[in-house]
Amino acid sequence: MELFALITPMTLMLSTLGVIGGIIFGAIPGMTATMALAVFLPLTYALDLYQALALLIGLYVGGISGGLIPAVLLNIPGTPSSITTTFDGYPMTRKGESVRALKIGIVSSLFGGLISAVVLSVFAPALADLAIRFSYVEKFLIILFALTVIASISQGSMLVGLLSGSIGILLSLVGTYESNVGGNDHTRLIPEMLKPLLRNGFSLLPVLIGMFALAAIFSEAERGAEAGEHQKLDLSKSAKFKMSVFKGQIINVFRSGLIGTFVGLLPGVGGSAASVLSYTQAKNFSKKPENLGTGVPEGLIASETANNGLTGGALIPLVSLGIPGDSTTAVLIGAFTLQGVQLGPLFINGNPQAWNSMLSSLIFSNIAMFVLMFFAIKYFAKVVFVPKFILYPIIVVMCTVGAYAINYGIMFDVWTLLIFGLVAWVGCKIKLQIPPLLIGFILGRQLEVYFVKSLESFGTFTIFFTKSKIAWVLWLLILLSIAWSIMINYKHKPAISKNEESCGCEDE
Amino acid sequence: MPESSDFLSIIIDFDTSHLFFPKIMIGVIILLLLIIGIKELVTRLRNGSLKRDLKGFRFFEKNYNKIKLYGSIISVAVYFFLMDFVGGFFPNQGLGFLFTSIPFIFVMSFLLVGKDNFKKHRISILISSVVTPLFSWILFAKMFYITLP
Numbered sequence: 001m002e003l004f005a006l007i008t009p010m011t012l013m014l015s016t017l018g019v020i021g022g023i024i025f026g027a028i029p030g031m032t033a034t035m036a037l038a039v040f041l042p043l044t045y046a047l048d049l050y051q052a053l054a055l056l057i058g059l060y061v062g063g064i065s066g067g068l069i070p071a072v073l074l075n076i077p078g079t080p081s082s083i084t085t086t087f088d089g090y091p092m093t094r095k096g097e098s099v100r101a102l103k104i105g106i107v108s109s110l111f112g113g114l115i116s117a118v119v120l121s122v123f124a125p126a127l128a129d130l131a132i133r134f135s136y137v138e139k140f141l142i143i144l145f146a147l148t149v150i151a152s153i154s155q156g157s158m159l160v161g162l163l164s165g166s167i168g169i170l171l172s173l174v175g176t177y178e179s180n181v182g183g184n185d186h187t188r189l190i191p192e193m194l195k196p197l198l199r200n201g202f203s204l205l206p207v208l209i210g211m212f213a214l215a216a217i218f219s220e221a222e223r224g225a226e227a228g229e230h231q232k233l234d235l236s237k238s239a240k241f242k243m244s245v246f247k248g249q250i251i252n253v254f255r256s257g258l259i260g261t262f263v264g265l266l267p268g269v270g271g272s273a274a275s276v277l278s279y280t281q282a283k284n285f286s287k288k289p290e291n292l293g294t295g296v297p298e299g300l301i302a303s304e305t306a307n308n309g310l311t312g313g314a315l316i317p318l319v320s321l322g323i324p325g326d327s328t329t330a331v332l333i334g335a336f337t338l339q340g341v342q343l344g345p346l347f348i349n350g351n352p353q354a355w356n357s358m359l360s361s362l363i364f365s366n367i368a369m370f371v372l373m374f375f376a377i378k379y380f381a382k383v384v385f386v387p388k389f390i391l392y393p394i395i396v397v398m399c400t401v402g403a404y405a406i407n408y409g410i411m412f413d414v415w416t417l418l419i420f421g422l423v424a425w426v427g428c429k430i431k432l433q434i435p436p437l438l439i440g441f442i443l444g445r446q447l448e449v450y451f452v453k454s455l456e457s458f459g460t461f462t463i464f465f466t467k468s469k470i471a472w473v474l475w476l477l478i479l480l481s482i483a484w485s486i487m488i489n490y491k492h493k494p495a496i497s498k499n500e501e502s503c504g505c506e507d508e
Numbered sequence: 509m510p511e512s513s514d515f516l517s518i519i520i521d522f523d524t525s526h527l528f529f530p531k532i533m534i535g536v537i538i539l540l541l542l543i544i545g546i547k548e549l550v551t552r553l554r555n556g557s558l559k560r561d562l563k564g565f566r567f568f569e570k571n572y573n574k575i576k577l578y579g580s581i582i583s584v585a586v587y588f589f590l591m592d593f594v595g596g597f598f599p600n601q602g603l604g605f606l607f608t609s610i611p612f613i614f615v616m617s618f619l620l621v622g623k624d625n626f627k628k629h630r631i632s633i634l635i636s637s638v639v640t641p642l643f644s645w646i647l648f649a650k651m652f653y654i655t656l657p
Contacts (some may be wrong), residue, residue: 046652159547163540170533177526186526214584221580224573225620312566389620390632393613394640396584399604400591401648401656409655411592418584448529452520460517 005213007360007474008313009052014047015361018055019368026069027383028391029076035216037331038209039398041338042405049339050357054365056151057358059375060328061113061311061365065373067083067104068304070384073098081310084279086302091295097212099238099377104245104297105304106373108253112305113366114259116264116312120264121429125347128320131345132469136457139452141474143443146323148481150436154345157431158486164433168440173448175201181449197412205334207441211434213399217392219428225388245297252282252298253305264326268483274313278306312362313328319347321356323443327435330442332414338406553604587612595657602649602656609641 018040025036044052067079072089092101124503134142147165154161174190175198177183189391190198244252256278263274282302283292292299310326317323322344324330336343341351348355373380401419404410424434454463465471520528552558568577587608595604614637621629648654 042648042654043652045654111564157544159540161567163537163544166533166540168528170537173530173533184522184526186523188526188530218577218581219569221576222572223570225576253532342633387621387629387632389617389629392580392620393616394636396587396616397609397613397640397644400609401644401654404605404657405648405654409657411588411657414588414591414657418588422581423586452525452529455518456520456522456525459519462516480642 007364011051011357011361012054013363014051015058015069015365016368016372017364018058018060019062021065021373022059022381023066023069023369023373024062024383025059026063026066026078027380028386029070029074029075029078029384030163031216031391031395032079032212032328034208034331035213035395036060036063037328037335038205038213038402039395041205041331042398042402043334045405046336049341049354052335052339053142053354053357054361056332057361058365060108060332061284061362061369063310063433064108064307064330065106066380066383067307067368068109069102069377072101072105073384079307079309081275082303084275085307086280087293087303088295088297089303091192091293092297092300095295097239097241097295100241100245101137101295101297101300102377102381103241103374104300106370106377107243107246108256108301108304109308109373110366110370111253112257112260112308113311113369114363115305116261116309117359117362117366118387119258119261120312120314120315120362124316124320124355127316128345128348131321132135134345134470135467136450136454137463138470138474140454141464141471141478142321142323142446143447143450145474145478145481146317146443147413147439147447148478148485152438152483152484154433154436156433159438160308160431161433164427165436165440167432168437168442169444169447171202171207171437172441172444173199173201180447182453183449202420203403203406203413204442205406206413207420208331208334208438209399209402210417210420211438212327212333213395215416215424215428216436217396218421218425220388220392225392246301249298249301252301255281255285255300256305257309260309261313263306264310265316274310275303275306276301300358308366315358315362319343319358320345322347324439327438330438333442348465392455444466576619576622580616583612583615583619591657600655602645605649605656606641606645609644610637613637613640 021040022033022036025031025039026033037056040055040059044055047055064070064079064081068085070076070078071082071085074095075086075090077083077086089101089105094099131142150161150165151158154164156486169190172260175187176185176187179185187195187199259278259281260274263277279292279299279302282298283289286292286298314326314329315325315332318329318332322333322342324333325481333343341347341354399417400414403413406413424437427434427437455461465475551557552561591604591608593604595602596609598604614633616630617637618626618634621633645656647650649656
């Protein structure tokens with residue numbers, strides 16, 4: 001099969017390495033898949049595109065999966081997308097079924113990942129074919145659609161979420177309005193004295209890493225970086241895992257996997273929404289809904305299948321439209337840029353090999369994740385207990401390497417890391433929301449170009465409504481997305497706010 | 509500047525087109541700030557909780573750890589500054605990174621672990637502060653030829 005022609009020992013090794021790294025990051029509360037990608041990114045400078053993809057997708061899958069370890073063992077979601085895993089996973093641990101719960105989670109993760117890989121392989125090319133015909137107007141609407149996500153990832157006030165997103169957009173505009181996208185090469189929003197430094201604006205990656213890694217470390221330091229609850233867990237005394245648990249859960253698995261994938265498809269909605277939605281559905285369809293939350297496999301399966309389903313889903317808008325589905329895939333965009341590959345409607349047909357290697361990496365990473373975690377879960381579980389004072393300085397150093405190397409050695413990018421680390425840390429204090437701000441920052445420039453170019457070409461605001469039927473469909477999607485997020489916000493507030501203590505510094 | 513002949517048509521002057529969108533965004537931000545400000549003020553006035561909320565606002569966490577917080581921010585800043593400075597003496601060798609990362613990891617670990625617990629963990633801190641920079645320097649600068657400060 002052509003799909004697997006690109007698999008070499010090197011890519012397999014890198015995938016496996018990525019999965020291990022990802023699981024470790026995912027397993028440590030406060031560290032996330034995004035951070036794993038950011039930290040490992042410098043390594044990809046030395047790799048070719050296929051190898052880089054293998055490593056990064058391995059990290060992505062591992063990072064999302066690793067979150068289930070502290071969720072089940074310590075009742076702390078290792079990544080936001082494993083919030084609902086705690087609902088049934090931790091009660092199982094308390095009943096002395098920790099290993100059984102972990103293994104149910106691992107098998108569910110595998111199913112979720114594979115379902116989403118299949119959906120990705122079918123949907124992304126179709127969406128890309130459609131997107132090729134888009135003009136500035138439709139592209140503007142697509143970006144606007146992506147931005148509506150800000151409404152649904154807003155924690156607390158939606159207005160503040162919008163404000164944060166707008167600030168992100170404004171920050172992205174700092175620098176030159178470049179002529180290669182049709183601008184006039186004038187700079188804007190820069191004080192005179194900073195002109196030489198900020199001519200090209202802030203680089204995406206240092207901003208991302210700073211806002212996630214450094215800000216998280218600063219707020220941990222503020223809290224004293226105390227050691228977490230070191231529970232003496234004896235994993236060897238746990239109940240045994242049997243595949244028969246999945247009997248009668250087939251529908252649950254498919255429903256949750258598909259929910260995860262399609263929520264991931266909506267740009268930026270993020271893992272917590274996917275698993276919360278899937279958990280709610282599992283509860284609605286359950287024969288004994290009152291049992292969910294007391295430590296039954298059903299809830300665990302729904303949560304873990306959905307959050308791994310997310311991985312393939314989030315890659316769909318990434319490859320077909322060039323829009324990141326969440327902050328983790330935003331770092332992937334950075335990696336593609338490094339390799340000189342432009343993501344978007346032309347990507348799949350223009351780079352069939354890269355596309356194939358992406359799919360095969362996704363499938364292989366899921367399998368590697370399964371094998372590694374299923375058989376070595378006891379060792380991975382120990383990661384939860386690595387002391388922060390060892391970990392954090394190492395992360396700062398790795399982030400520095402990543403930031404410095406991104407533009408081949410610009411010290412200002414390293415300072416950007418610190419600046420945005422502080423911005424995010426202060427931002428959290430004054431209740432600004434970091435994930436919406438980042439989405440705004442990532443999409444801001446494209447929003448500007450497509451908006452201004454549409455108006456320059458057609459000379460009227462009405463063009464956004466009258467250009468084509470696709471434009472109508474996109475408006476419909478935008479409205480639906482806003483309505484949906486208002487509904488979700490309203491309905492699931494209690495579940496999502498459980499995560500609010502992280503104050504949004506950690507990503508989705 | 510954009511000139512509009514009727515309400516919905518618009519002509520954007522190319523020479524100032526770089527300012528067109530930023531101006532809109534600044535407008536949006538000001539508008540949102542006003543709405544949020546008024547909304548918050550109205551709710552607070554209605555509850556009569558304005559004074560209490562203003563007083564109750566706390567920027568830092570309760571009993572926040574001053575030394576660890578400021579210490580880590582300052583040590584990161586000093587680290588970045590010195591890295592560039594030291595790296596200037598050894599262009600393109602990444603030695604600025606190597607020489608400054610070792611003390612940085614040590615200092616930051618010391619800060620985070622705290623004076624009282626340092627003795628207990630000094631060996632692991634020492635190992636991590638030497639091994640991490642050395643390993644990444646060999647890996648990035650020597651094996652992969654990645655530019656380091």
